[in-house]
Amino acid sequence: MIHREIRTLRLQGASLFSSLSFFVLALFCLSLALGPQDKILSSSAPALVWILAILTTLFSTPHLLKNEAKAGLLDEVLLQPSPPSLYLLSKMGAEILFIGLPLIFLGALLSPFFALSREDVITLSASLLIGFPALSALGILGGLLTLNARGGSLLIPLLILPLTLPLLLFALSIMELTRLGLDSSASFCLLTSVSLLLVILSIGAGSWALRFAVEG
Amino acid sequence: MKHIWARPSFFFKITDLFLPFSLIFTVILFAAGLYTGLFTSPPDYQQGDAMRIMYIHVPASWMALFVYAFLALMSLFTLVWRHPLAEILALSAVPIGALFTILSLATGSLWGKPMWGTYWVWDARLTSVLVLLFLYGGYWALYKSYSHPDQGMRAASLLALVGVVNLPIIKGSVEWWNTLHQPASLTKLAGPSIHPSMLTPLLLMAGAYFFYFISVLILRARTEVSRRKLFVWEGMK
Numbered sequence: 001m002i003h004r005e006i007r008t009l010r011l012q013g014a015s016l017f018s019s020l021s022f023f024v025l026a027l028f029c030l031s032l033a034l035g036p037q038d039k040i041l042s043s044s045a046p047a048l049v050w051i052l053a054i055l056t057t058l059f060s061t062p063h064l065l066k067n068e069a070k071a072g073l074l075d076e077v078l079l080q081p082s083p084p085s086l087y088l089l090s091k092m093g094a095e096i097l098f099i100g101l102p103l104i105f106l107g108a109l110l111s112p113f114f115a116l117s118r119e120d121v122i123t124l125s126a127s128l129l130i131g132f133p134a135l136s137a138l139g140i141l142g143g144l145l146t147l148n149a150r151g152g153s154l155l156i157p158l159l160i161l162p163l164t165l166p167l168l169l170f171a172l173s174i175m176e177l178t179r180l181g182l183d184s185s186a187s188f189c190l191l192t193s194v195s196l197l198l199v200i201l202s203i204g205a206g207s208w209a210l211r212f213a214v215e216g
Numbered sequence: 217m218k219h220i221w222a223r224p225s226f227f228f229k230i231t232d233l234f235l236p237f238s239l240i241f242t243v244i245l246f247a248a249g250l251y252t253g254l255f256t257s258p259p260d261y262q263q264g265d266a267m268r269i270m271y272i273h274v275p276a277s278w279m280a281l282f283v284y285a286f287l288a289l290m291s292l293f294t295l296v297w298r299h300p301l302a303e304i305l306a307l308s309a310v311p312i313g314a315l316f317t318i319l320s321l322a323t324g325s326l327w328g329k330p331m332w333g334t335y336w337v338w339d340a341r342l343t344s345v346l347v348l349l350f351l352y353g354g355y356w357a358l359y360k361s362y363s364h365p366d367q368g369m370r371a372a373s374l375l376a377l378v379g380v381v382n383l384p385i386i387k388g389s390v391e392w393w394n395t396l397h398q399p400a401s402l403t404k405l406a407g408p409s410i411h412p413s414m415l416t417p418l419l420l421m422a423g424a425y426f427f428y429f430i431s432v433l434i435l436r437a438r439t440e441v442s443r444r445k446l447f448v449w450e451g452m453k
Contacts, residue, residue: 141374141378145358145371145374145375146358146361146371148362148367149358149361149362149368149371150361150362150363151361155354155357155358155361158350158353158354158357159354159357159358159375161350162347162348162350162351162354162379162382163378163379163381163382165343165344165347165382165385166381166382166385169340169344169385194381197381198378198381201377201378201381202378205374205375205377205378208295208370208374209371209374212367212370212371212374
């Protein structure tokens with residue numbers, strides 16, 4: 001199943017490229033707007049990267065879902081013997097591989113521009129790696145909830161951004177602790193647990209939403 | 217049109233019994249809470265009379281969280297048992313919860329100006345309460361954006377359930393992060409660190425808010441039930 005998801009995502013290379021380039025370009029625009037002082041840049045870069053990662057998943061995931069719904073694939077998923085949550089999970093896995101990892105890699109690659117130290121980059125990438133599954137799952141949930149809604153994609157930020165609040169708070173507290181040279185393992189544990197909880201909740205709710213969206 | 221309301225007569229009978237008591241309690245508790253809070257309780261030794269806004273602010277924050285928990289519970293009932301009463305109660309609770317959240321934010325800002333020197337800081341507690349407001353807003357927007365109310369109800373209920381993850385964050389935000397907002401002084405393991413003379417009006421106000429919520433919830437739900445009955449009746453013509 002995950003093979004199929006990977007294949008569809010590869011076929012949608014153009015939209016993948018556009019969402020990744022959205023990430024990079026928005027990052028550049030924001031840093032341009034902030035000005036060239038190293039101090040401001042390095043202190044705000046983790047926050048910028050996290051927020052842009054959230055926005056990128058929020059905009060790209062529902063788009064991919066909408067295409068599949070248009071092709072009638074979601075009805076197919078419900079007819080299959082395997083549970084719909086498995087389909088959503090494999091979708092999430094493919095997204096982590098094809099959007100998440102490139103995004104983290106790009107974030108790390110661009111870090112010299114933001115005068116980040118090596119530890120900062122490592123913690124930032126680790127926190128993104130932990131948090132990304134939850135972001136992707138939330139994006140899927142948002143896409144499914146608004147599939148039949150009027151003006152669907154405009155609603156998604158309003159619905160999903162509040163739910164990403166715990167991830168953002170814990171991730172940025174990790175960054176702050178590392179910058180101060182303190183032990184951040186407690187925040188890492190909290191981030192991991194919140195991320196897992198969000199994945200479970202949104203995949204569970206997502207399989208319900210999928211059923212509602214298809215059955216109407 | 218399918219039968220959307222299980223037993224309205226029962227709900228009306230129950231609430232007929234409850235509503236007068238709840239309204240009376242609201243009035244009495246508000247009067248008692250405001251009187252003790254504004255006149256008989258002593259001023260704070262650091263904050264002076266300005267702390268009296270606490271009797272408005274703190275119970276509003278409690279109720280904002282409580283109403284969200286109630287909304288999530290009703291959403292669960294809606295999804296699992298498809299109970300129409302749960303649907304109606306959830307819908308009726310949303311504006312009240314949003315009102316409590318706004319009240320909490322507004323009074324918090326007013327309290328923050330003399331104490332912290334600013335109306336607003338972007339710290340964990342304030343931001344998470346603001347996010348609570350957006351959760352209420354998102355619920356309502358999602359419900360309204362479906363052309364069929366049943367679909368909207370189910371989507372919004374799912375959202376409300378997932379939104380529960382934010383409740384512990386809001387509750388814990390004062391202890392987990394160093395913020396300007398003072399930590400809770402009532403729900404501590406070691407017992408409340410607040411003098412009884414201030415605790416009494418606070419609890420009275422909390423009771424008043426609670427019964428206000430119950431009364432308005434009942435009134436709104438009854439209106440909604442009648443509206444739906446009218447809708448069914450119009451549909452049958």
